[in-house]
Amino acid sequence: MTVAQTQIPDSDKALQPQKPQRPQRWRAALMQIATGSALTTVFAVVAAVIVGSLMIALTDPDVQAAAGYFFAAPGDTLSAIGQAVGGAYAALFRGSIYNFNADSFAIGIRPLTETLKFATPLIAAGLGVGLAFRAGLFNIGGQGQMLMAAAAAGYVATAWDLPFPLHLIVALVAGIIAGALWAGIAGILKARTGAHEVITTIMLNNIAVYLLAWMLATQGVLQAPGSSNPKTAPMAESAVMPLLLGPSYKLHIGFLLALVAVAITWWLLERSGLGFRFRAVGENPDAARTAGISVGRTYLSVMLIAGALVGLAGVSQVLGTEPKGFSGGIDAGIGFDAITVALLGRSRPLGILFAGLLFGAFKTGGFTMQASQGVPIEIVLVVQSLIVLFIAAPPLVRAMFGLPQPGRPSRRERRAAERRTKRAEAEEVAG
Known part of the structure; x- marks a missing residue:
């Protein structure tokens, strides 16, 4: 009998189903959840x-x-x-969430719709930041990407004359592309020169702020015709996002678009080959490069998609939340809040969704706390x-x-180990 033949019964034996040890399995599962x-x-x-x-x-x-x-x-x-x-x-x-002091359910549920409205750009921008985090990049340029997306969408919505829904779609696409291209600048600098994305995205934020200020102060670009104020004209009705629940509420279809972005981002990261390359580069770019993955091209792709997601946040602000015209503060700090949302959501699409909802609730309910309780x-x-x-x-x-703590035995396990040690010492002395 050969060596290979003697190994077959052992392998077959190893493949036989073993009797499950439920207490140990449950304990391991609980430990994994706890850590x-x-x-x-x-x-x-x-x-x-x-x-x-x-x-x-x-x-x-x-x-x-x-x-x-x-x-x-x-x-x-x-x-x-x-x-x-x-x-x-x-x-x-x-x-x-819900105002129990309201006269009707329709009025009482209005705070929840406001929470969803405030959460919409946080979710979209958080996805852009979280996606970059998964690929090992720190996208700190959410502010600039939002502003450029808002500028592009605002220009299409105020200067072009198209029917609905074509006008809305064109403005939406223009804003998303503008956000992607603005983030792509940092991506190509990272890929070609190795420039750190934190520095480049922060500098691009400053450029976007002053560039938008120039646009808002220049007739024929974004400034409202016949006005000297740094503000745009109202968005055309054909480019405004429809309201989901009617005129009594301000929740618009931007929230549905954010949910679609969550689903697409989850599929991209967890089910697509491109997402696998993103995660591989994020875990270890050197190993990914050795495996044949183009790290530079991956960086550029990540920043383009991340900028598009952040751009969606800027578009939702312009065409949904502030359709009557916007000024230089249209980002409302969302670009930086998105970093917090991504961290809280652990850069996972579903986690970012719940984190955005939580921060939207904080933002909406904070005003009520101040007004009613001081x-x-x-x-x-x-x-x-x-x-x-x-x-x-x-x-x-x-x-x-x-x-x-991960990697450390629990208190119960440490006590059991101490008892075993003492028992062994006692047996050694008795022997």
């Missing part, structure tokens, strides 16, 4: 909300007044803290910043909530 990034992200949000609650309590006048006689009546201070924090987050819910709107911004801080420090989050 995974998704759970860490959730606890990062929880930690940020807790810190935000402390800030709300410390800045509330009633809490400050009750704290003056805390040792005489500690219940008053605790009650004031509960009312301050509970009232603030109740107002956040009423302003972003909570400074800056606290919402602090909570958003804390989310990023905690996401950037996962060991801190795991330590705060007692989660196991």
